[in-house]
Amino acid sequence: MAKTTKKKKTSKKDSKFVVFGNQKGGVGKSTLVELFAICMSRDLEVLVTDLDRQGSLRSLNENSDTLNFDYIWFEDKNKLQSIENHLKEAEGKYDLIIMDTPGKLDDDKPLNEQEIMRYVAYADFLVIPIEPTLFSLSGSIDFIKETLQFTAKYNPDLKLLITLNKAKPRQLLSREMAEALSDMQKEDNRIHFMETQVRQYNAFADIDMKSNYYNINGNAAQMNISAWAKELLSKINSL
Numbered sequence: 119m120a121k122t123t124k125k126k127k128t129s130k131k132d133s134k135f136v137v138f139g140n141q142k143g144g145v146g147k148s149t150l151v152e153l154f155a156i157c158m159s160r161d162l163e164v165l166v167t168d169l170d171r172q173g174s175l176r177s178l179n180e181n182s183d184t185l186n187f188d189y190i191w192f193e194d195k196n197k198l199q200s201i202e203n204h205l206k207e208a209e210g211k212y213d214l215i216i217m218d219t220p221g222k223l224d225d226d227k228p229l230n231e232q233e234i235m236r237y238v239a240y241a242d243f244l245v246i247p248i249e250p251t252l253f254s255l256s257g258s259i260d261f262i263k264e265t266l267q268f269t270a271k272y273n274p275d276l277k278l279l280i281t282l283n284k285a286k287p288r289q290l291l292s293r294e295m296a297e298a299l300s301d302m303q304k305e306d307n308r309i310h311f312m313e314t315q316v317r318q319y320n321a322f323a324d325i326d327m328k329s330n331y332y333n334i335n336g337n338a339a340q341m342n343i344s345a346w347a348k349e350l351l352s353k354i355n356s357l
């Protein structure tokens with residue numbers, strides 16, 4: 119376990135615990151966690167908790183003097199108990215606790231016995247990135263349905279926020295995809311959708327290796343991610 123602490127925490131905060139998850143790999147969980155943390159840490163106290171075994175954000179966050187949030191990476195398999203303690207400790211110290219989870223889950227187990235559900239059981243929000251194709255959505259639908267089932271009992275107040283990532287400029291969803299999304303929402307009012315799509319930008323690729331895109335003022339990628347982060351924060355504060 120590696121820990122960086124950059125700020126002294128003072129008054130008690132109403133911490134929001136936001137998990138990024140989707141059992142479909144490569145949809146942008148780690149990328150969006152990093153971008154959201156960068157945007158939010160300008161005004162808020164932010165902790166990123168990284169459960170990704172590959173630790174894709176680790177080298178960037180542990181060696182950074184410019185990033186303004188705390189970061190903790192859990193590497194060992196027996197981390198469940200320590201994460202629960204860690205969350206209790208972090209509660210009240212940060213405005214936002216943002217968690218990155220691994221894409222590949224233990225295939226043999228049903229979802230409700232899988233590791234990610236231990237954290238989802240504590241979360242206020244589960245942000246589910248999907249790519250704007252029916253293929254990506256269909257790969258995520260079982261995850262969404264099973265998460266809803268599991269949390270109906272263990273965390274009925276959890277909100278699911280589905281967000282499109284890697285969109286082309288002004289991408290319109292296919293009719294099939296729009297219908298699939300709207301059917302899902304009819305099934306359960308804990309499902310919400312982000313209006314702002316995160317676009318496919320070179321500046322967002324390989325975020326683990328370079329992070330200077332956010333210094334470029336007025337650049338289209340930066341404007342896109344700022345608008346997305348602002349909408350996400352406003353949903354977190356209002357839903």
Ligand SMILES: Nc1ncnc2c1ncn2[C@@H]1O[C@H](COP(=O)(O)OP(=O)(O)OP(=O)(O)O)[C@@H](O)[C@H]1O
Nearest residue numbers: 143144145146147148149221317318319322323324
């Ligand atoms: N909006 C985007 N624009 C361009 N490239 C992106 C965007 N979002 C993600 N990527 C790229 O897509 C790939 C997968 O992203 P990322 O690693 O964040 O996904 P993940 O869901 O965390 O994957 P895993 O399931 O393996 O943890 C990376 O190469 C990343 O740089």
Ligand SMILES: [Mg+2]
Nearest residue numbers: 147148170174
């Ligand atoms: Mg990842």
